[in-house]
Amino acid sequence: MLLSVKRIHENMHASTSLSENYVQLKGSLVPMTVMELFQFDSAKIESSLAQIISQAPGFFEGAPIIIALEKVADEDIVIDFAKLLESCAALRIKPVAVRGGTLIQQLAAKKSGLAVVPSNKGRQDPKTVPIEPFANESATQEAPATKPVLEEVSSPQESPDIAPKAEPEQMEESPQEAEMVTTKIIYQPVRSGQQVYARGGDLIILAAVSPGAEILADGNIHVYGPLRGRALAGVRGNTEARIFCQSLEAELVSIAGQYKISEDLQKSGWKSSSQVCLIDDKLTITPLSK
């Protein structure tokens, strides 16, 4: 098996010091998939959702999902949450809450048993990072357009620590726990036919990625050897994910579904240290060293 390093976090002291208590509520950051609605048509949503999920069957199976309503074009539209939940159940994803939307929409969501989480604003805009692309940039090929966008974000569910007897030792640990993101580190070459997926985090490869190998991550991908296989970052829709590599010789690179194949990559940064990211929704290759 491939070597992987995962930091496993266990709340060891809980069993001893809190043995008389039965329950504790703590704030925690959990990565969640967000389904952004643009318009509401239950049949069309179900078909485009099915299409997205069919691209990565298994990734979304049983996944808790937040329905984001910020981008719904028509604010007064009535969303039939019962119907939406039915569609989701059929596709085996599990909406747990809504985000944003009007008060009426939120009320309707609550009636259908969904929670309401606060809208998150002020996320860093990737466009503000100054990056000079390679001179001869070739056109990006776009993945088939899809209506609802599944986006991977950290959904902050910040609630104050309301443990009955919060000990100082625990208070210190809570924020650390919140920042914990799993990073997968691979020390050995990823060979043809092998697939490595870093679920919910970054992937670091300290060796070569052979042609015919596939590396995937929900977050960023770093390759400290020649990248000759396929690399897909932000596979659950994180458009801020990037790929960094020492020698770009990939068969395919992709970020959040947008991809370029080897033929297009030859024109920019081939066999040099590069980063791949989305700028203005366009897959861009930029040199790492100058």
Add this chain to the structure above:
Amino acid sequence: MAKIIVVTSGKGGVGKTTTSASIATGLAKRGKKTVVIDFDVGLRNLDLIMNCERRVVYDFVNVINGEATLTQALIKDKHVDNLYILAASQTRDKDALTKEGVEGILNKLAETYDFIICDSPAGIEHGAQMALHFADEAIVVTNPEVSSVRDSDRILGILQSKSRRAELGMDPVGEHLLLTRYNPERVLKGEMLAVEDVKEILAIKLLGVIPDSQSVLNASNQGVPVILDENSDAGQAYSDAVDRLLGEDKEHRFLDIQKKGFFKRMFGG
């Protein structure tokens, strides 16, 4: 404790059986008690290369099924002492190989032998997986061309994920690259990958480079492992590879174009 070495490649026709025969013969010549097993059930060839096809009574599958004992099935080599051959069955298919059956035989052989060489069939399916499953070391036979290199890469991945060592989380299987059919002239013309290119792609230790040579074909047809042809470049290259396998540090030969002298040109080399 016996060392189990699989000779594998993914791709067919790259020289696995030739290599198995020569490496096994080389080890036996150096005084190591060696047995070579043909895992290519249904397409057995090793007996031909080792010239013992007329002495096969019982085979590997017979032993697995308990129809014969190991002693009955092991064929003593005629060329060197210390070497035994376990032929494959020609009438069965690879499903006849069971993990338990193979393991039982390997365990029994490990009691008396120093080296067990497993000649793998081509492909990555059941037969090849059985051959590599119990390996401590692997000799990956590769031709200097892209498809062979990619298949080798694939088999290296399988060694890392499906071998017993990988499944039990033991030290990984030792990987050795053996480049066969190497022709420096064609490398120079750009018709073949250079040693360095292959090493760079596969990123494993180079065990040896066997030059493309008529002597290999002659040896196969005569049923004498080419390593016994001490005058041939291929025979010497295999001999070096065996020394390296035993831990000796030897410089690689036959990587450059051999200039033919006057006499060689006149009388052939």
